[in-house]
Amino acid sequence: MSYEFAPEIVSCGKILRGGFAGILFLTFAVIALQAQTKTVAERLGHPADSKLLIIHADDLAVAHSVDTASFEALNKNAVTSASIMVPCPWLNEVAAYAKDYPDADLGLHLTLTSEWKSFRWGPVESKNKVMSLLDPSGYLWPETAQAASNLKPEEAEREIRAQIERAMAMGIHPTHLDSHMGVLFSKPELFAVYVKVAHEYKLPFFFVKIPGIPNQLLALLSDKDVIVDSFAMANPTVRPEEWKDFYLNAIRNLKPGLTETIVHLGHDGAELQAVMVDHPDYGSAWRQRDFDFVTSAEFKKALDENHVVLVKWKDLKKLLN
Amino acid sequence: MSYEFAPEIVSCGKILRGGFAGILFLTFAVIALQAQTKTVAERLGHPADSKLLIIHADDLAVAHSVDTASFEALNKNAVTSASIMVPCPWLNEVAAYAKDYPDADLGLHLTLTSEWKSFRWGPVESKNKVMSLLDPSGYLWPETAQAASNLKPEEAEREIRAQIERAMAMGIHPTHLDSHMGVLFSKPELFAVYVKVAHEYKLPFFFVKIPGIPNQLLALLSDKDVIVDSFAMANPTVRPEEWKDFYLNAIRNLKPGLTETIVHLGHDGAELQAVMVDHPDYGSAWRQRDFDFVTSAEFKKALDENHVVLVKWKDLKKLLN
Numbered sequence: 001m002s003y004e005f006a007p008e009i010v011s012c013g014k015i016l017r018g019g020f021a022g023i024l025f026l027t028f029a030v031i032a033l034q035a036q037t038k039t040v041a042e043r044l045g046h047p048a049d050s051k052l053l054i055i056h057a058d059d060l061a062v063a064h065s066v067d068t069a070s071f072e073a074l075n076k077n078a079v080t081s082a083s084i085m086v087p088c089p090w091l092n093e094v095a096a097y098a099k100d101y102p103d104a105d106l107g108l109h110l111t112l113t114s115e116w117k118s119f120r121w122g123p124v125e126s127k128n129k130v131m132s133l134l135d136p137s138g139y140l141w142p143e144t145a146q147a148a149s150n151l152k153p154e155e156a157e158r159e160i161r162a163q164i165e166r167a168m169a170m171g172i173h174p175t176h177l178d179s180h181m182g183v184l185f186s187k188p189e190l191f192a193v194y195v196k197v198a199h200e201y202k203l204p205f206f207f208v209k210i211p212g213i214p215n216q217l218l219a220l221l222s223d224k225d226v227i228v229d230s231f232a233m234a235n236p237t238v239r240p241e242e243w244k245d246f247y248l249n250a251i252r253n254l255k256p257g258l259t260e261t262i263v264h265l266g267h268d269g270a271e272l273q274a275v276m277v278d279h280p281d282y283g284s285a286w287r288q289r290d291f292d293f294v295t296s297a298e299f300k301k302a303l304d305e306n307h308v309v310l311v312k313w314k315d316l317k318k319l320l321n
Numbered sequence: 322m323s324y325e326f327a328p329e330i331v332s333c334g335k336i337l338r339g340g341f342a343g344i345l346f347l348t349f350a351v352i353a354l355q356a357q358t359k360t361v362a363e364r365l366g367h368p369a370d371s372k373l374l375i376i377h378a379d380d381l382a383v384a385h386s387v388d389t390a391s392f393e394a395l396n397k398n399a400v401t402s403a404s405i406m407v408p409c410p411w412l413n414e415v416a417a418y419a420k421d422y423p424d425a426d427l428g429l430h431l432t433l434t435s436e437w438k439s440f441r442w443g444p445v446e447s448k449n450k451v452m453s454l455l456d457p458s459g460y461l462w463p464e465t466a467q468a469a470s471n472l473k474p475e476e477a478e479r480e481i482r483a484q485i486e487r488a489m490a491m492g493i494h495p496t497h498l499d500s501h502m503g504v505l506f507s508k509p510e511l512f513a514v515y516v517k518v519a520h521e522y523k524l525p526f527f528f529v530k531i532p533g534i535p536n537q538l539l540a541l542l543s544d545k546d547v548i549v550d551s552f553a554m555a556n557p558t559v560r561p562e563e564w565k566d567f568y569l570n571a572i573r574n575l576k577p578g579l580t581e582t583i584v585h586l587g588h589d590g591a592e593l594q595a596v597m598v599d600h601p602d603y604g605s606a607w608r609q610r611d612f613d614f615v616t617s618a619e620f621k622k623a624l625d626e627n628h629v630v631l632v633k634w635k636d637l638k639k640l641l642n
Binding site: 122270 | 386414445450
């Protein structure tokens with residue numbers, strides 16, 4: 001998807017409303033294309049002008065309902081990839097899935113916020129070593145803006161390292177990293193931590209090319225880093241009845257290059273309604289709509305008709321070596 | 322309920338099977354009746370030979386399903402009292418209920434284990450200050466026996482103080498303390514911590530009178546401490562079809578004195594089945610059976626016919642002042 005097609009997705013991200021302030025979380029996730037002699041498509045052995053697409057499910061481990069919907073979508077190849085929230089209480093359920101399905105393309109959704117009202121979590125690291133990550137209740141901050149204001153980069157680094165180590169200790173072999181609610185894109189010091197840790201663990205990491213990136217961020221990248229050219233994600237301006245058309249238009253308007261479609265899967269039942277109470281955006285019904293769409297025959301047909309080449313993060317990980 | 326009526330409940334407790342070893346968790350919760358000039362019934366203004374009963378729901382905050390079932394039972398006066406697992410992720414949901422229902426009789430189910438397979442939690446305190454509480458994954462130990470073997474009493478004390486402080490900071494005014502999976506009854510050093518902290522916070526705490534208590538434990542108690550004479554709780558020897566009769570017999574055979582019936586409430590749905598997967602004992606269907614029984618007309622009728630005087634922990638708390 002190009003920016004011309006759906007400019008709102010570039011600046012929107014996960015805008016949390018209700019008790020949550022509107023947040024633009026991709027402000028700093030705006031990385032200009034590095035000089036590469038070959039496109040990502042060519043590096044993967046496809047024609048240079050291929051339309052590559054990662055279909056990515058966020059938020060595994062936050063709720064059983066999210067896990068079951070995401071596992072079903074992964075098993076049906078309705079999504080190519082997903083990422084896991086390591087501090088969340090259903091992590092063992094996801095680790096068991098990862099063991100049963102070693103080919104599943106699972107990354108880590110590095111988590112520095114705890115955004116729901118009824119259901120919360122703290123850090124993986126000892127709290128007294130990451131005090132700037134904690135709200136007054138001792139959980140992670142609920143909002144990206146609060147996290148961005150309060151986080152000490154060295155403490156954010158300590159926590160994301162702890163999350164990676166915890167996941168690996170549980171037998172998860174992450175294929176990539178990304179950032180829950182975009183906290184690691186919210187200011188350059190946090191983005192620097194994200195890139196540094198990803199490089200050390202030799203993991204590809206999600207970021208999107210947008211013109212006008214500060215040179216200080218560009219300087220952090222290596223020639224091997226894989227850059228996502230654009231991304232598509234439903235946002236609160238998309239009405240429920242427009243859901244299918246939003247995604248189908250995104251597919252029809254894909255441009256050559258690497259795109260990631262980010263979806264939030266779940267089943268709209270009692271558990272998810274309670275986790276996401278008072279929060280329709282990225283809420284329970286939203287996640288059911290995303291699940292219904294990605295598992296639909298229309299989505300599969302649109303991908304085929306538009307000659308979309310599906311890509312997994314583990315394919316991109318091989319390019320780093 | 323007297324020991325003669327249902328001896329199995331005295332020695333059984335929460336026996337966890339499946340991946341869990343059988344555990345007798347009340348070994349040390351065997352406190353002889355202190356010399357009191359008056360019975361608890363008399364201290365509460367009732368005739369000396371009254372049959373006092375606390376109907377107590379355990380495990381609030383462990384799952385949304387447990388919370389909704391317990392809130393409903395509290396609101397219907399189907400249970401008199403309940404206690405909260407502070408380290409669990411649904412704590413905010415329970416704190417909101419406590420705010421909305423300030424008369425609800427809510428204590429703290431001091432939690433030093435994390436026993437389920439798919440869904441786990443860690444301590445409230447900084448992990449590096451309570452390392453003996455953590456299993457190799459960084460969660461609380463799954464089994465009482467493991468906790469009893471590994472816990473340093475000073476770290477258990479640090480954690481239970483943190484749980485009490487966290488609950489109070491969230492606006493919960495606990496009426497009593499008890500111990501999840503009986504860890505604080507599992508050895509004298511832990512029981513000493515439990516009594517010490519309860520005394521400091523001026524909270525009544527659950528323990529049961531059984532003959533033959535070591536003097537070292539008796540020495541910890543004050544004359545004001547309220548002693549539960551007997552307790553009744555379903556255990557894995559009770560078959561599902563016998564559920565109602567187990568409790569009805571317990572009511573019919575109540576003896577004068579203070580009894581606590583401990584129930585585990587929940588709705589047998591997708592969330593609870595996943596939390597308690599592979600664990601029928603104290604599992605999802607078990608909790609539905611308990612909920613169905615305590616909210617039944619037969620239970621209410623049996624209480625009336627047997628002249629049972631329902632008591633709350635907050636009534637007992639007043640006796641400490």
